[in-house]
Amino acid sequence: MKSQQTQNTDNRVIAPGATIGVLGGGQLGRMMALAGRAMGYRFVTLDPTPDAPCSHIADRQIVAEYSDAQAARQLAELSDVITYEFENVSSEVAAMLMEQSYVPQGSELLHTTQHRLREKRAIEAAGVPVAPYAEIKTLSDLEHAIQRFGTPCVLKTAMGGYDGKGQFVIRQPEQAGQAFETLGSGKVELVLEQFIHFHKEISVIAARGTDGSIRTFPPAENIHVNNILHLSIVPARIPQEVAAEAQKLAEAIASSMNAVGLLAVEMFLTPENKLYVNELAPRPHNSGHYTQDACTVSQFEQHIRAVCGLPLPKPTLLTPVVMVNVLGEHMQPLLNWFTNGGERELPEGLRVNLHLYGKEEAKTGRKMGHLNITCDDVETALQWVQQLGVWEA
Secondary structure, eight states: OOOOOOSSOOOOOOOTTSEEEEEOOSHHHHHHHHHHHHTTOEEEEEESSTTOGGGGTSSEEEESOTTOHHHHHHHHHHOSEEEESSTTSOHHHHHHHHHHSOOTTTTHHHHHHTBHHHHHHHHHHTTOOBOOEEEEOSHHHHHHHHHHHOSSEEEEESBOOOTTTTEEEEOSGGGHHHHHHHTTTTSSOEEEEEOOOOSEEEEEEEEEOTTSOEEEOOOEEEEEETTEEEEEEESOSSOHHHHHHHHHHHHHHHHHTTOOEEEEEEEEEOTTOOEEEEEEESSOOGGGTTHHHHBSSOHHHHHHHHHTTOOOOOOOBOSOEEEEEEEGGGHHHHHHHHHTTGGGGOOTTOEEEEEEOOOSOOOTTOEEEEEEEEOSOHHHHHHHHHHHSSSOO
C-alpha cells in the first residue's frame, strides 16, 4: 500500500482513495475523518479506548496504548500517511513511525509543543512575544521568580495538563510552598508564568502545507469557564488591525517551526492591544470548530489537505458565528430542546448546527459536542445562548 519513507516530507501528494492513519481516536479525529471521508479518503485510528469517537467513522480502530510499538507498526502498515489528533501522543512513537511510514508533521513539532519550556523558547525564536516566564527546579527558584514577577502568577507543569489541569494560580507569595508541593515538589519540570492582565483571549488556526504555503483562519474570541473553553465568537470583537497582527504572528510561528498541518495559536490581548502568545496546539483545535459551518473550508478539511500535500484554499468567513461547547451536564436539556422542536422558536437570522461526538457517557465537565450558531450578528446569538438557560453568555 505504501512505500517506505524516512524523510519528514517530500511534497508528495496523497490523493483521495488513500488511507490516513490517525494517532488518537477522540472527537478531533472523528471530525477529521468526517471531513476526509467526504473527500474520498479511508481512515484507520489507534486509540486505547474501545469504541472511541473516531472509530465510528474510521474503517478500522486499533485498540492499544499509544506507546505500543507493535500497534504503531500495524498502523504504519495500514496507512499511506499518518497524522495525530492530539499532542499527548508519544513523540518517540511518532519518530519510530517516520522510519516506517509517511508522517509529514514529523516528530519535532510534537516534541516541542509537548513541553511548555521548549514551546516558549520556540515561540521566542520566531520573534513572537510570550508572557515572562522562569524555569523552576527548586522552591528557592519559585520564591525568587515570584518576587520578580509579582502576584498573581501561574505555576505550571512543563509537560501534560490541559483544561486547567497541572497548574496552580499563586495569588500571594506565601502560597509558594503549597503550589510547589501540589505540582510535585520539583519531581517534574515546572515553569512559572507572569500573569497577563488580558482584555480578551483569542486564537488563530494556521495551516501550513508540505510546500510551505500558509493559510490562516479568522481569529476567534474565546471565553473560558472553569478553565474549559465555553464559547468562541467570530468575528472576534477586536480592532481589525489587531486581528491582522494575530494572523501575522501565527504565520510567523508556523513558518519558523516548519509546521505541517494545523497549528492553533492561543493568545492574550491586553487592554493596550498588545498580543502575547500563551500556548500552541499542533492539531485541530476546539476554538476552530466554528469553521465547520461558517467558513468556505473547515479546519478539519484544511488539515487533511495540508498533510496530504493538496493545495490550501484561502478560508473565508461566510457568516458571523458563535461556537458553544456542550458538556455532559448540558446534554439532557439540549436534547430535550432539540427533540421538542426548539429550533422553531429561534430568533430570525439564527440557525443552530448541532455536532455531537458519539460519546456514550455524559459526565459533568466532559466535552460531548458543540453548537455552531450562525447568525446575522453575534450579539443576537449570545443573547439567545443566555436565554436558553443552559449556558451563560
